[in-house]
Amino acid sequence: MRAIARAGPNIALIKYWGKSDSAKNLPAVGSISVTLDDLFTEMRVELDDGLDGDILEVNGERRDELRRRVSACLDNVLGPSRCRARVSSHSNFPIAAGLASSASSFAALVVAAAAAGGQDSSRGDLARLAGRASGSAARSLYGGLVELSLAGDGIVVETLLGEREWPLRIVAAVTDTAAKPVGSSEAMEISRRTSPFYSRWIEEQAADLAVARDAIGARDFPALAAVAEHNCLKMHSLMWTSRPPVVYWNSVTLACLARIRSLQEDGVAVFFTMDAGPQVKAICLPDDEARVREALRTVDGVQAVHACGIGCGAALVGGA
Ligand code: DP6
DSSP states (O other): EEEEEEEEEEEEEEEEEEEEEEEEEEEEOOOEEEESOOOOEEEEEEEOOOOOOOOEEETEEOGGGGGGHHHHHHHHHHHHOOOOEEEEEEEEOOOOOOOHHHHHHHHHHHHHHHHHHHOOOOOHHHHHHHHHOOOGGGGGGGSSSSEEEEETEEEEEEEEEESSSOEEEEEEEEOOOSSSSSHHHHHHHHHHHOOTHHHHHHHHHHHHHHHHHHHHHHOHHHHHHHHHHHHHHHHHHHHTSSSSSOOOOOHHHHHHHHHHHHHHOOOOOOOOOOOSSSSSEEEEOOHHHHHHHHHHHHHHOOOOOEEOOBOOEEEEEEOO
């Protein structure tokens, strides 16, 4: 009746932006991501038929305003007549800092909930359940470089390259830790309804996925860098051209991009990506990590720099 699971966040290299079905939370496009090591969320789920309602604690504090989404996810995993649960979550990185805490949280939650309920679900089923809570969470069930594909009226997730097959490093520069002006679900919907570029984004995604998949298969860093930066900027262009515009960047975000461009001009193998927030993630090869870290750490206004490698998928860490 009790289980603890751990999952790492993931960073999309080819982005998910837009839903084909909001009720089922189905993404309108496939995506490719990298699951991170070192950063993690640990979820403890304890089922207790003596409780009247679910209880949620995040990093030791009651968070009733987040409970509805967690309860809905538990209903999906355990069925609507399940017992109530005491859920506690601990992350070793700032929540809502654009480092995908919802992905690691829901990935760990479905694994812990299924184990606490005595279910023997496949990883694919758990990924689909996590994806119903948050699209990007489906990818954190898998380690390494991961692709989420659309299949019929659902999704399929798989590892393209395992966590030890290409030792990329990810350096995240935190430029602002304030809560986002608008959450990604709502922002995606605004883009779908109002950006004149939305249909083009959907049309071009298969080609970007194919280029990235081939680059990953060939461990071709320059090819992956080019398509990942292009795809990221296309996603942010959708946001900027939405009505009202959705702008997550700040001046420090732009200063980090300029710093990465000058590293590239100096021959450093590095590229950037950004999600629904102002943080900048630089992906590089291990030999260049120290230089990339130092370059981002010394950008005026950068509050912190976290570096990590590629991690494994969500897993149980204990049953007590
Ligand atoms: C920009 O997975 O947070 O990070 O399904 O509505 O919960 P919901 O969205 P979410 O969106 C992630 C968007 C992104 C790109 C990505 O991770 O692919």
